[in-house]
Amino acid sequence: MKNNLAILGGDPISTTSFEERKLIGKEERDGALRVLESQILSGFIAGPTKFFNGGPEVKNLEQTWNEEFGSAFSISTNSWTTGIQTILQSLDLDPGDEIIVPPYTMSACPSAIILNGCIPVFADIDPIRLSLDPSSIRANITDRTKAIMVVHLFGCPAEMDEICKIAREHNLFVIEDAAQSPGAVFQGKNVGIIGDIGGFSFNFHKHLHCGEGGLITTNNSKLAKKCQLIRNHGENLADDLEEELLNSAFGSNYRLSELQAAIASPQIKNIENIVSVRNSNADFIKKRLVGMPGIEFQSIENDSVHSYYMMPIFFKEAVLEVPRNVFLRAVNAELPLPTTWDTNPLAEGYCKPLYMNKLYQRKIGRGSDNFPFNLTKREYGEGLCPVTENLYQRELLLTPIIHEFTSITSLTAVADAFEKVIENIDSLKSLKSDDGLSDPLAFINRNKSIQ
Numbered sequence: 001m002k003n004n005l006a007i008l009g010g011d012p013i014s015t016t017s018f019e020e021r022k023l024i025g026k027e028e029r030d031g032a033l034r035v036l037e038s039q040i041l042s043g044f045i046a047g048p049t050k051f052f053n054g055g056p057e058v059k060n061l062e063q064t065w066n067e068e069f070g071s072a073f074s075i076s077t078n079s080w081t082t083g084i085q086t087i088l089q090s091l092d093l094d095p096g097d098e099i100i101v102p103p104y105t106m107s108a109c110p111s112a113i114i115l116n117g118c119i120p121v122f123a124d125i126d127p128i129r130l131s132l133d134p135s136s137i138r139a140n141i142t143d144r145t146k147a148i149m150v151v152h153l154f155g156c157p158a159e160m161d162e163i164c165k166i167a168r169e170h171n172l173f174v175i176e177d178a179a180q181s182p183g184a185v186f187q188g189k190n191v192g193i194i195g196d197i198g199g200f201s202f203n204f205h206k207h208l209h210c211g212e213g214g215l216i217t218t219n220n221s222k223l224a225k226k227c228q229l230i231r232n233h234g235e236n237l238a239d240d241l242e243e244e245l246l247n248s249a250f251g252s253n254y255r256l257s258e259l260q261a262a263i264a265s266p267q268i269k270n271i272e273n274i275v276s277v278r279n280s281n282a283d284f285i286k287k288r289l290v291g292m293p294g295i296e297f298q299s300i301e302n303d304s305v306h307s308y309y310m311m312p313i314f315f316k317e318a319v320l321e322v323p324r325n326v327f328l329r330a331v332n333a334e335l336p337l338p339t340t341w342d343t344n345p346l347a348e349g350y351c352k353p354l355y356m357n358k359l360y361q362r363k364i365g366r367g368s369d370n371f372p373f374n375l376t377k378r379e380y381g382e383g384l385c386p387v388t389e390n391l392y393q394r395e396l397l398l399t400p401i402i403h404e405f406t407s408i409t410s411l412t413a414v415a416d417a418f419e420k421v422i423e424n425i426d427s428l429k430s431l432k433s434d435d436g437l438s439d440p441l442a443f444i445n446r447n448k449s450i451q
C-alpha cells in the first residue's frame with residue numbers, strides 16, 4: 001500500500017493511549033503512612049549521636065539494597081546529583097584535577113566535576129554500548145587525570161573490564177553512574193560496584209522512584225565512611241574523627257527523608273522482575289524489526305544484562321534516504337499522542353553533547369577568572385567526540401515503550417508503525433526535516449492536559 005501513512009493523511013496504526021507507569025502501590029502507600037504516623041519524617045541529626053546516619057527507614061533502604069545487589073555499603077542521598085557531588089568530595093581532589101567523563105549523559109556528571117573545582121575531560125563513546133570507549137579514555141589520560149566517571153547509559157552496561165584495567169594501570173578511581181541502570185550486569189557483575197564507587201537515581205523517571213533520591217554504593221569502607229560524613233555535615237564530628245577522615249569532614253545536607261526511603265524500599269525487590277519484563281519487551285520489538293533496512297539494535301555479551309531504561313535504536317539515514325526527523329515524525333504520527341514521558345513513542349538524539357553547551361564553549365565558570373576553567377588549556381570545540389555528535393545529530397532513536405507496564409498491544413502498535421513507515425519510505429523522500437531536532441519533551445507542548 002503506498003501513501004497511506006498517517007503523516008500524509010492516512011489512518012494511523014493506533015490511537016489508543018499507551019500505558020503509563022504507575023509504581024506507587026499498596027506497599028509504598030503503607031510505608032508513607034507508617035512514616036507519617038511516626039511523626040518522624042527525617043531521622044538524621046547532624047551531630048555525634050546514633051542518628052548521624054539516619055533513621056530506621058533510611059537504614060532499611062540501604063540494607064535492602066546491599067542484600068539485593070551484593071554491595072558492602074550503601075549511602076542514600078536526596079538525589080543522585082548530590083550522590084555524585086558526595087563521591088567527588090570524598091575523593092579529596094585538587095583544583096584542576098581532571099576527570100574523564102562522556103559527553104552523552106545528564107549534565108549533572110560534568111557539572112559536579114566543575115563544582116568540585118576539577119576539569120571535565122570529555123572522551124568519546126562506543127557507538128554500540130553508548131558508554132565511554134576505552135580507547136578514547138586512554139587517549140585522554142594526562143598527569144592530572146584522577147578518575148574516570150563511567151555512565152551506563154539507558155541501562156546498557158559499559159565495558160567495565162577494560163575500563164578498570166586502564167584505571168589500575170594509571171592509578172585512577174572508577175566512578176560508575178548507574179542512574180539509568182539498576183539491575184544491569186556486566187559479565188556477571190552488578191553495575192555500581194564494579195569500579196571503586198557508584199550509584200543510582202530514584203528520580204521520578206527511573207526504574208525505582210520516590211520522587212527524588214539517590215544511592216551511593218561501594219565495597220570500600222573508607223570511601224563509604226567519607227560519604228556518610230559528607231552527606232550530613234561531617235564537620236560536627238571532626239573532634240572525634242581519625243586523622244585520615246578529616247579531609248572529608250566538611251559536608252552538606254544531602255540526606256534522604258524517611259518518607260522517601262519508605263517509598264523506595266519496597267520497590268527494590270521488584271527490580272529483577274522489572275528488568276526481565278523490559279528485556280522481553282525489547283526482544284519483542286527487536287524480533288519484529290530485525291533485518292528491516294536502515295534499523296539496527298544494540299547487542300551485548302550473553303553474560304551481561306541490559307536494564308533498558310530506554311531502548312536505543314540506530315537509524316541509518318544512508319540506507320533509508322530520509323532524514324531521521326522525518327522518519328520519527330512519520331512513526332509518531334501512526335501512534336497515540338503521549339500523555340507522559342513514558343508514553344512518548346519515539347524520541348531522537350538524547351541530549352546535545354554536553355561540551356556543545358555555551359558554558360563549555362565559552363568556558364564560563366565562577367568568578368572573574370572563570371574558575372575552574374582558568375586552570376586548563378583544554379577547549380571544548382565541536383568535533384571533540386565525533387561518535388557522540390553523529391549519534392546526537394543522525395543515528396540515535398529512543399523509545400521508552402518497553403517499560404514494564406506496556407502491553408503486547410502497544411508493543412505491536414510500535415512495531416507495526418515502524419514496519420508501515422519503512423514499507424512506505426519512498427513516499428517520505430520529498431519531506432524535509434523540521435527545523436532542528438524534535439524536542440524529546442515536545443509531548444508537553446502537544447498535550448495541553450499536562451502542566
Ligand SMILES: Cc1ncc(COP(=O)(O)O)c(C=O)c1O
Pocket residue numbers: 079080081082105106108109151177179180200201202203212213214
Ligand atoms: C545518567 C544520569 N546521571 C545523573 C542523573 C542525576 O540524577 P538525579 O536526577 O537523581 O539527581 C541522571 C538523572 O536523570 C542521569 O540520568
